[in-house]
Amino acid sequence: MQKYNFEEIVSHLKNTGYVYQGSEIYGGLSNSWDFGILGAYLKKNIKDLWWKEFIEKSPYNVGIDSAILMNPRTWEASGHLKGFSDAMVDCKACKSRFRADQLIEDATGLSAEGKTCEEMDQMIKDHAITCPKCGKQEFTNSRPFNLMFKTFIGTLEDAKSTVYLRPETCQGIFVNFNNVLRTSRKKLPFGIGQIGKSFRNEITPGNFIFRVREFEQMELEFFTYPNDDERWFEYWVEKCLDFVKRMGIKEENIRLRPHAKEELSFYSKATSDIEYAFPFTDWGEVWGIADRTDYDLKRHMEYSGEKLVYRDPQTNEVFAPYCIEPSVGVERLFLMAVCDAYDKEVLENGEERVVMHLHPALAPVKACICPLVKKLSPQAKALYEDLINDFHCEFDEAGTVGKRYRRNDAIGTPYCITYDFDSLEDNCVTIRDRDTMEQTRVKISDVKDYLKEKLVF
Numbered sequence: 001m002q003k004y005n006f007e008e009i010v011s012h013l014k015n016t017g018y019v020y021q022g023s024e025i026y027g028g029l030s031n032s033w034d035f036g037i038l039g040a041y042l043k044k045n046i047k048d049l050w051w052k053e054f055i056e057k058s059p060y061n062v063g064i065d066s067a068i069l070m071n072p073r074t075w076e077a078s079g080h081l082k083g084f085s086d087a088m089v090d091c092k093a094c095k096s097r098f099r100a101d102q103l104i105e106d107a108t109g110l111s112a113e114g115k116t117c118e119e120m121d122q123m124i125k126d127h128a129i130t131c132p133k134c135g136k137q138e139f140t141n142s143r144p145f146n147l148m149f150k151t152f153i154g155t156l157e158d159a160k161s162t163v164y165l166r167p168e169t170c171q172g173i174f175v176n177f178n179n180v181l182r183t184s185r186k187k188l189p190f191g192i193g194q195i196g197k198s199f200r201n202e203i204t205p206g207n208f209i210f211r212v213r214e215f216e217q218m219e220l221e222f223f224t225y226p227n228d229d230e231r232w233f234e235y236w237v238e239k240c241l242d243f244v245k246r247m248g249i250k251e252e253n254i255r256l257r258p259h260a261k262e263e264l265s266f267y268s269k270a271t272s273d274i275e276y277a278f279p280f281t282d283w284g285e286v287w288g289i290a291d292r293t294d295y296d297l298k299r300h301m302e303y304s305g306e307k308l309v310y311r312d313p314q315t316n317e318v319f320a321p322y323c324i325e326p327s328v329g330v331e332r333l334f335l336m337a338v339c340d341a342y343d344k345e346v347l348e349n350g351e352e353r354v355v356m357h358l359h360p361a362l363a364p365v366k367a368c369i370c371p372l373v374k375k376l377s378p379q380a381k382a383l384y385e386d387l388i389n390d391f392h393c394e395f396d397e398a399g400t401v402g403k404r405y406r407r408n409d410a411i412g413t414p415y416c417i418t419y420d421f422d423s424l425e426d427n428c429v430t431i432r433d434r435d436t437m438e439q440t441r442v443k444i445s446d447v448k449d450y451l452k453e454k455l456v457f
């Protein structure tokens with residue numbers, strides 16, 4: 001159960017510069033968002049940490065950065081051209097449009113995943129589901145709607161020049177399987193990861209940045225011997241859970257949900273989702289970890305005619321490896337982090353303090369350097385100019401120190417560093433901790449090490 005309502009958190013993010021409405025001066029564009037001066041940093045920090053933990057610090061993995069536009073045969077092979085669709089239904093009375101499975105789930109709590117359009121129509125009838133907008137019970141039959149955005153390459157806008165904005169980043173990894181083998185000399189097991197934009201023409205985007213049409217994915221395709229996949233599936237589930245916990249997310253707000261057999265995609269042997277108790281729903285998917293077997297490589301072999309296989313150096317056996325895929329959206333981790341961090345408390349003097357308890361490694365601004373009075377600005381600025389070589393810091397000389405603390409609490413800055421008159425004599429500054437509000441006197445020459453230690457993920 002979350003303490004704060006979602007609207008309050010969203011409005012805080014908009015007011016402080018984490019997120020802006022997309023194309024705002026033109027009245028916006030349906031559920032599109034821009035990341036502001038703080039949000040850009042939070043996103044970057046999340047991506048940098050993922051890259052560090054899943055690529056750089058893993059002895060198994062390498063990273064690539066593949067193109068968004070791909071040969072359309074890719075999407076035939078992956079099944080997206082035919083099957084990447086959600087069933088949509090319209091309310092005949094008020095013309096609102098819904099994803100059939102979500103309409104059913106919201107109204108009945110029953111899962112409609114994997115059901116056909118006909119089966120979902122029957123469920124809508126059987127449960128006498130009414131329109132959430134107008135309350136009427138008059139729906140069209142549901143019909144599939146392909147979620148891929150189409151565009152054209154070159155000057156002609158015809159079928160031959162049609163290309164798609166990728167709906168997931170992993171296909172760029174599968175098609176480069178041979179290139180990575182050729183240029184890395186990797187041996188099984190090994191993984192290929194990437195971070196990049198994906199696009200889905202979602203029927204019902206919403207809940208702020210939870211479901212958007214343009215988002216960033218961080219995906220790892222981890223290749224294993226076919227009989228070794230189950231162990232690695234567990235390994236990556238644990239790694240992903242560990243990442244979420246290390247982000248400082250409260251344990252009671254996270255759960256791991258293994259998919260039931262009927263819910264699995266036909267090619268998946270096992271799937272587990274890490275879910276978070278978002279304030280707008282009971283549990284929402286953040287991270288999906290799937291055992292995709294050898295499905296993807298085999299499909300691309302079939303459609304491209306290329307051999308995407310591995311030759312075992314010991315036995316010389318040639319086969320398509322199995323693949324474990326941990327897939328996560330940057331926006332989902334972002335939203336989870338800010339929902340979990342947002343807090344309000346009343347101080348002893350009766351003042352209200354809004355504070356974001358973001359993990360220091362995630363916080364957009366690591367430290368704010370504050371001269372006690374403007375007269376001390378030159379000295380404080382010298383410290384600031386030294387620190388910005390290593391950390392993203394701000395310099396703030398406006399208003400009382402108390403006001404500066406409040407401003408920084410509200411945006412999640414973990415440390416405020418005050419340069420006062422004593423600093424002129426003892427070459428020390430006061431570092432105030434956002435969470436405990438404790439103040440520590442630290443030598444100026446030790447400030448960098450102090451911060452470095454606190455920022456460890």
Ligand code: ATP
Binds near residue numbers: 168330
């Ligand atoms: P859903 O069933 O909710 O549409 P999905 O199961 O199809 O989602 P995946 O294809 O498994 O999602 O995508 C992997 C990850 O990418 C998700 O766990 C989520 O973090 C992120 N993601 C997927 N779709 C969106 C979206 N529209 N907006 C933001 N993030 C998304």
